[in-house]
Amino acid sequence: MQPQPFLRTFVFPAALCALGFLAAMATVLQYSLRAYVPGSLEAGGLSFDNFSALLKPLYARVFIDTVWICFLTAACALLVAYPIAYALVHAQNRLIKAAILIIAVTPLFLGEVVRTYSWIVVLGNNGFINSVLLKLGLIDRPLQIMFTTFAVVTALVHVTLPVMVIMLAAALAHIDPSFEKAAQSLGAGPVRAFLTVTLPLSTPGIIAGVTTAFAWTFSAFATPQLIGGGQVNMISNLVYQLGLASFNFPFAASLSVAGLALTFMILSLLRVVARPFEKFGPH
């Protein structure tokens, strides 16, 4: 065991933060177990009504929709991010490398609301996509893109992309290029070499990226709220609609607790599913 002189110094602030988060979580939990009193800010006595109300099919549907949107976002982000990360790692020209990196991470520097409003401009009836399609004569009336799952996922992929690219690029950068060259020298074409060598070796990055994208999307609020227009709802929108906008804090708390439990369940499941693939990583 090596001496770690700074361990206590670094652990102390982290422990304080953890204590703060724990206190906040405990407050949310105790609110979820209390009754709502109409017309009052104070919650009532102990009650399980908030959780029994969650058994209605509506809530089950929103929970399933949330998981589905998270899955679609993670999968689409992976498909878009992988070629970008690959190009970022393998580009020889430093200018091209820098350009790819800047384009990939720019969404992180835009405010969530600004970014979402710009998507409304792109996806709306009079937006960029519909205008182009109408001018090209491909459609005779605007396509309904806004307020659909497709629109919400598109905007969510945009925000998830930088994280996915960075995680995949980190994984790809750790793969020794000589492995791919060795495969090619043994007769494999570039596609086969990629599919049998690079792709399996980048599995840890894929798992990390997908898990992070999934967890990140789970708490998305502004994007489904504005792009979904109340027609595509995720759990956080339901918390806002039913809890905060109507001052029913106990019910909002129970939705949050249920959402958190579901996140843990899904992430645990992902971990179990991903375990057999982890052995493919570079050693």
Place this chain on the structure above:
Amino acid sequence: MKRLSILAFGFGLLLLSFPAAAQDKLVVSIWGGSWRDLVAETVAKKFTQETGVAVEFITGGTIDRLNKAKLAKGNPESDLNFTTSHVGWLYANDDLYEQLDLSKVPNAANLVEQAKISPYHVGTWAYVYTIGYRPDLLPGITFESWADLWKPEVKGKLAAPDFDPSHIIVVSALLAGGDAGQWEKGQEKLKQLKPSFKAYYTNDANSQQLIANGETPVQVILSMNAHHMIGQGVPIKLVIPKEGAVLGIDTIAIMKGSKKVDLAYKFINVMFDPAIQAEVATLKKGSPVVSSAKLNPEIAKLPGVFSTPEQWKSQAIIIDHKLRAEKTAEWRKWFAENIMN
């Protein structure tokens, strides 16, 4: 020793400066953006001119400020609070407001009855939620009654606020022979409107964007928003249906525990100054709450701007503010479960 004395003196001065600074300003809690600017440029400006006391604003959303006020109960961060009439009841029910003595507010003598919300909070300006639509995108369709929203031509074109369904819930109840207290009577009627909803807007900016780009050419819209967009060149027609439009009133109250109650009363008195009321109405295209306010005829004729007792009586659907505070959660939940999802 000398250095220590200087330090102690400096520290003493610093301590003395805190109460002095606190006496020099009145703290007002209000929404941010144009609402803060409106009050800063009208009421606060005149208040400071008259009293020499500066006004400091604490801004935030309705819920954020409510939560902060609750946490600071007894030792409020602000002296005065602006919020909507029904949310004001939540403050009052939680003992966060001082009971008002309107005898200390001479200008309140002309306050319209509809603005006297409770013993704790009074209206400052009014607006309506009503039907606003784009005639250029809906040729041949007119709206004279709330019932016209149920026309088949409106299918897939309507938007309403997602943060407060009380307007459409009460309207549906009225059309079905009920009222706010018997809102259940309108449930089936409102369910028939479900196919007409294309989206639900989250805030004023979202509402403005959806009607400006034609995404939702009909909205249950805040009159002030519609007038703002008309001023920007968006061809919106705002209608006061024959049943009336749903009245909304923003209110002011003195926070319980405020140490500047006298100044707070002076601020409220300036708020009800007829000239200030007319200025607020002109800037926001809302209704003044004192009958003595003299409005520019161009403003007075706008739909949703009430300047006569007859208009207040015949054009406004008033949802009892206390009932609304108590029912908001129930209405919101029913709307989310049966209409939105």
